[in-house]
Amino acid sequence: MNEDEHESWYDEDAGPVVRLYAITHGRSASARPELDMLTLVVNVSAGVRPRRSEPEYAEILRLSRTALSVAEIAAHLRLPLTATKILVGDLIDDGHLEYRSPDPVPTTGRRNQELLRAVFNAIQAI
Structure with missing residues:
Protein backbone atom coordinates (compact mmCIF):
# COMPACT_ATOMS: atom_id res chain seq x y z
CA MET A 1 0.00 0.00 0.00
CA ASN A 2 1.55 3.32 -1.00
CA GLU A 3 1.29 6.54 0.97
CA ASP A 4 -1.54 7.96 -1.21
CA GLU A 5 -3.75 4.94 -0.49
CA HIS A 6 -3.13 5.24 3.25
CA GLU A 7 -4.54 8.72 3.86
CA SER A 8 -5.57 10.11 7.18
CA TRP A 9 -9.16 9.72 8.41
CA TYR A 10 -9.26 13.37 9.52
CA ASP A 11 -7.85 16.62 8.21
CA GLU A 12 -5.36 18.91 9.95
CA ASP A 13 -7.98 21.54 10.82
CA ALA A 14 -10.17 19.06 12.74
CA GLY A 15 -7.42 18.16 15.21
CA PRO A 16 -8.73 19.93 18.34
CA VAL A 17 -12.31 18.78 17.70
CA VAL A 18 -11.25 15.19 17.28
CA ARG A 19 -9.06 15.44 20.39
CA LEU A 20 -11.94 16.72 22.57
CA TYR A 21 -14.23 13.99 21.27
CA ALA A 22 -11.60 11.37 22.05
CA ILE A 23 -10.80 12.73 25.53
CA THR A 39 -16.22 24.28 42.30
CA LEU A 40 -13.02 23.46 44.16
CA VAL A 41 -11.48 20.01 43.74
CA VAL A 42 -8.62 18.36 45.58
CA ASN A 43 -6.78 15.09 45.02
CA VAL A 44 -7.51 12.66 47.85
CA SER A 45 -5.61 9.74 46.34
CA ALA A 46 -2.06 11.05 46.26
CA GLY A 47 0.35 8.55 44.72
CA VAL A 48 -2.41 6.37 43.26
CA ARG A 49 -2.46 6.16 39.48
CA PRO A 50 -5.82 6.67 37.79
CA ARG A 51 -7.33 3.68 36.02
CA ARG A 52 -7.91 5.89 33.00
CA SER A 53 -5.00 6.10 30.57
CA GLU A 54 -5.56 9.54 29.03
CA PRO A 55 -2.81 11.95 30.15
CA GLU A 56 -5.36 14.64 31.04
CA TYR A 57 -6.53 12.58 34.03
CA ALA A 58 -3.01 12.29 35.43
CA GLU A 59 -2.48 16.02 34.89
CA ILE A 60 -5.71 16.89 36.74
CA LEU A 61 -4.57 14.77 39.68
CA ARG A 62 -1.15 16.43 39.63
CA LEU A 63 -2.65 19.92 39.50
CA SER A 64 -5.18 19.24 42.24
CA ARG A 65 -2.67 18.30 44.94
CA THR A 66 -3.82 21.62 46.35
CA ALA A 67 -7.40 22.80 45.93
CA LEU A 68 -8.12 24.31 42.52
CA SER A 69 -11.30 25.44 40.85
CA VAL A 70 -12.59 23.65 37.78
CA ALA A 71 -11.95 26.86 35.81
CA GLU A 72 -8.28 26.90 36.87
CA ILE A 73 -7.87 23.27 35.84
CA ALA A 74 -9.47 24.02 32.46
CA ALA A 75 -7.06 26.91 31.95
CA HIS A 76 -4.02 24.78 32.82
CA LEU A 77 -5.17 21.99 30.48
CA ARG A 78 -6.23 24.44 27.78
CA LEU A 79 -9.54 22.62 27.47
CA PRO A 80 -13.08 23.97 27.35
CA LEU A 81 -14.87 24.11 30.69
CA THR A 82 -17.45 21.54 29.59
CA ALA A 83 -14.78 18.96 28.72
CA THR A 84 -12.93 19.65 31.96
CA LYS A 85 -16.11 19.15 33.99
CA ILE A 86 -16.54 15.74 32.35
CA LEU A 87 -12.99 14.67 33.22
CA VAL A 88 -13.21 16.02 36.77
CA GLY A 89 -16.54 14.22 37.21
CA ASP A 90 -14.92 10.96 36.10
CA LEU A 91 -12.18 11.37 38.71
CA ILE A 92 -14.75 12.16 41.40
CA ASP A 93 -16.69 9.03 40.43
CA ASP A 94 -13.45 7.00 40.63
CA GLY A 95 -12.79 8.32 44.16
CA HIS A 96 -9.66 10.31 43.26
CA LEU A 97 -11.07 13.80 43.80
CA GLU A 98 -13.28 15.41 46.38
CA TYR A 99 -15.13 18.60 45.60
CA ARG A 100 -16.73 21.51 47.32
CA SER A 101 -19.16 23.78 45.57
CA PRO A 102 -18.91 27.45 46.43
CA ASP A 103 -21.23 28.84 49.08
CA PRO A 104 -24.25 30.46 47.51
CA VAL A 105 -23.94 34.23 47.31
CA PRO A 106 -26.69 35.96 49.23
CA THR A 107 -28.85 38.09 46.97
CA THR A 108 -30.40 40.26 49.65
CA GLY A 109 -29.83 41.38 53.16
CA ARG A 110 -27.12 42.90 55.28
CA ARG A 111 -24.39 40.42 54.34
CA ASN A 112 -24.70 41.38 50.66
CA GLN A 113 -24.35 45.08 51.51
CA GLU A 114 -21.29 44.36 53.66
CA LEU A 115 -19.66 42.49 50.78
CA LEU A 116 -20.34 45.33 48.34
CA ARG A 117 -19.00 47.87 50.84
CA ALA A 118 -15.81 45.82 51.34
CA VAL A 119 -15.27 45.57 47.57
CA PHE A 120 -15.89 49.31 47.18
CA ASN A 121 -13.42 50.14 49.96
CA ALA A 122 -10.80 47.84 48.43
CA ILE A 123 -11.18 49.51 45.04
CA GLN A 124 -10.88 52.97 46.62
CA ALA A 125 -7.71 51.90 48.42
CA ILE A 126 -6.09 51.11 45.08
Whole structure:
Protein backbone atom coordinates (compact mmCIF):
# COMPACT_ATOMS: atom_id res chain seq x y z
CA MET A 1 0.00 0.00 0.00
CA ASN A 2 1.55 3.32 -1.00
CA GLU A 3 1.29 6.54 0.97
CA ASP A 4 -1.54 7.96 -1.21
CA GLU A 5 -3.75 4.94 -0.49
CA HIS A 6 -3.13 5.24 3.25
CA GLU A 7 -4.54 8.72 3.86
CA SER A 8 -5.57 10.11 7.18
CA TRP A 9 -9.16 9.72 8.41
CA TYR A 10 -9.26 13.37 9.52
CA ASP A 11 -7.85 16.62 8.21
CA GLU A 12 -5.36 18.91 9.95
CA ASP A 13 -7.98 21.54 10.82
CA ALA A 14 -10.17 19.06 12.74
CA GLY A 15 -7.42 18.16 15.21
CA PRO A 16 -8.73 19.93 18.34
CA VAL A 17 -12.31 18.78 17.70
CA VAL A 18 -11.25 15.19 17.28
CA ARG A 19 -9.06 15.44 20.39
CA LEU A 20 -11.94 16.72 22.57
CA TYR A 21 -14.23 13.99 21.27
CA ALA A 22 -11.60 11.37 22.05
CA ILE A 23 -10.80 12.73 25.53
CA THR A 24 -14.44 12.79 26.63
CA HIS A 25 -15.36 9.59 24.74
CA GLY A 26 -17.99 11.53 22.84
CA ARG A 27 -19.73 12.93 25.91
CA SER A 28 -20.78 16.55 25.68
CA ALA A 29 -22.27 17.11 29.12
CA SER A 30 -21.20 16.23 32.63
CA ALA A 31 -23.27 13.78 34.61
CA ARG A 32 -22.57 16.03 37.60
CA PRO A 33 -24.67 19.21 37.29
CA GLU A 34 -23.38 20.36 40.69
CA LEU A 35 -19.95 21.07 39.17
CA ASP A 36 -19.48 24.59 37.97
CA MET A 37 -16.46 26.73 37.19
CA LEU A 38 -16.02 27.79 40.83
CA THR A 39 -16.22 24.28 42.30
CA LEU A 40 -13.02 23.46 44.16
CA VAL A 41 -11.48 20.01 43.74
CA VAL A 42 -8.62 18.36 45.58
CA ASN A 43 -6.78 15.09 45.02
CA VAL A 44 -7.51 12.66 47.85
CA SER A 45 -5.61 9.74 46.34
CA ALA A 46 -2.06 11.05 46.26
CA GLY A 47 0.35 8.55 44.72
CA VAL A 48 -2.41 6.37 43.26
CA ARG A 49 -2.46 6.16 39.48
CA PRO A 50 -5.82 6.67 37.79
CA ARG A 51 -7.33 3.68 36.02
CA ARG A 52 -7.91 5.89 33.00
CA SER A 53 -5.00 6.10 30.57
CA GLU A 54 -5.56 9.54 29.03
CA PRO A 55 -2.81 11.95 30.15
CA GLU A 56 -5.36 14.64 31.04
CA TYR A 57 -6.53 12.58 34.03
CA ALA A 58 -3.01 12.29 35.43
CA GLU A 59 -2.48 16.02 34.89
CA ILE A 60 -5.71 16.89 36.74
CA LEU A 61 -4.57 14.77 39.68
CA ARG A 62 -1.15 16.43 39.63
CA LEU A 63 -2.65 19.92 39.50
CA SER A 64 -5.18 19.24 42.24
CA ARG A 65 -2.67 18.30 44.94
CA THR A 66 -3.82 21.62 46.35
CA ALA A 67 -7.40 22.80 45.93
CA LEU A 68 -8.12 24.31 42.52
CA SER A 69 -11.30 25.44 40.85
CA VAL A 70 -12.59 23.65 37.78
CA ALA A 71 -11.95 26.86 35.81
CA GLU A 72 -8.28 26.90 36.87
CA ILE A 73 -7.87 23.27 35.84
CA ALA A 74 -9.47 24.02 32.46
CA ALA A 75 -7.06 26.91 31.95
CA HIS A 76 -4.02 24.78 32.82
CA LEU A 77 -5.17 21.99 30.48
CA ARG A 78 -6.23 24.44 27.78
CA LEU A 79 -9.54 22.62 27.47
CA PRO A 80 -13.08 23.97 27.35
CA LEU A 81 -14.87 24.11 30.69
CA THR A 82 -17.45 21.54 29.59
CA ALA A 83 -14.78 18.96 28.72
CA THR A 84 -12.93 19.65 31.96
CA LYS A 85 -16.11 19.15 33.99
CA ILE A 86 -16.54 15.74 32.35
CA LEU A 87 -12.99 14.67 33.22
CA VAL A 88 -13.21 16.02 36.77
CA GLY A 89 -16.54 14.22 37.21
CA ASP A 90 -14.92 10.96 36.10
CA LEU A 91 -12.18 11.37 38.71
CA ILE A 92 -14.75 12.16 41.40
CA ASP A 93 -16.69 9.03 40.43
CA ASP A 94 -13.45 7.00 40.63
CA GLY A 95 -12.79 8.32 44.16
CA HIS A 96 -9.66 10.31 43.26
CA LEU A 97 -11.07 13.80 43.80
CA GLU A 98 -13.28 15.41 46.38
CA TYR A 99 -15.13 18.60 45.60
CA ARG A 100 -16.73 21.51 47.32
CA SER A 101 -19.16 23.78 45.57
CA PRO A 102 -18.91 27.45 46.43
CA ASP A 103 -21.23 28.84 49.08
CA PRO A 104 -24.25 30.46 47.51
CA VAL A 105 -23.94 34.23 47.31
CA PRO A 106 -26.69 35.96 49.23
CA THR A 107 -28.85 38.09 46.97
CA THR A 108 -30.40 40.26 49.65
CA GLY A 109 -29.83 41.38 53.16
CA ARG A 110 -27.12 42.90 55.28
CA ARG A 111 -24.39 40.42 54.34
CA ASN A 112 -24.70 41.38 50.66
CA GLN A 113 -24.35 45.08 51.51
CA GLU A 114 -21.29 44.36 53.66
CA LEU A 115 -19.66 42.49 50.78
CA LEU A 116 -20.34 45.33 48.34
CA ARG A 117 -19.00 47.87 50.84
CA ALA A 118 -15.81 45.82 51.34
CA VAL A 119 -15.27 45.57 47.57
CA PHE A 120 -15.89 49.31 47.18
CA ASN A 121 -13.42 50.14 49.96
CA ALA A 122 -10.80 47.84 48.43
CA ILE A 123 -11.18 49.51 45.04
CA GLN A 124 -10.88 52.97 46.62
CA ALA A 125 -7.71 51.90 48.42
CA ILE A 126 -6.09 51.11 45.08
